[in-house]
Amino acid sequence: DAGVTQSPTHLIKTRGQQVTLRCSPKSGHDTVSWYQQALGQGPQFIFQYYEEEERQRGNFPDRFSGHQFPNYSSELNVNALLLGDSALYLCASSTSGGNQETQYFGPGTRLLVL
């Protein structure tokens, strides 16, 4: 039973570029949430996808967008990268059972913007 997987593991971009990060949820999970974790900080909620739609969004600008595919995998896109976007990007999957289910985190993608 595969857990949450993310790709790539590391990425280096320059300011102004665009990046796409990918996530495959744990088997049986249909909900994907994305978090940004800056160095030394706790993860910050970006948004959540369920049934291929953005269900909830944190306090992030429109440069951050996402997508969920019919197989429940998800992408996070960041446009016009800024130096401050350098962080660990975490994907977490869960079920939509409505019973306050646990979120399982993937290993993350470390993004460095130069």
Place this chain on the structure above:
Amino acid sequence: GQQVMQIPQYQHVQEGEDFTTYCNSSTTLSNIQWYKQRPGGHPVFLIQLVKSGEVKKQKRLTFQFGEAKKNSSLHITATQTTDVGTYFCAGNYSGGGADGLTFGKGTHLIIQP
């Protein structure tokens, strides 16, 4: 906005000593979850507390949820070197479903042998 404050930011202990980290929310939580993150790793789920006044134990770890569902604590008895890492609390303010979590800044546990 909703915030979860966590203290202390860093905690140095001698191996064998106890450790406690505290979380506080300005508004009532639906539930609170605790995660551990090892250096270079990702958050790993430890436990979820849902009920007012709930206390749960996992071996040397004791988790508490306050009566008002605004605060929580994690206590580790007789720390071991394997306990090293950052402990995060994460609050859920919604009524149901695995919605976005609001994380504290974490407590970095450093153990001196």
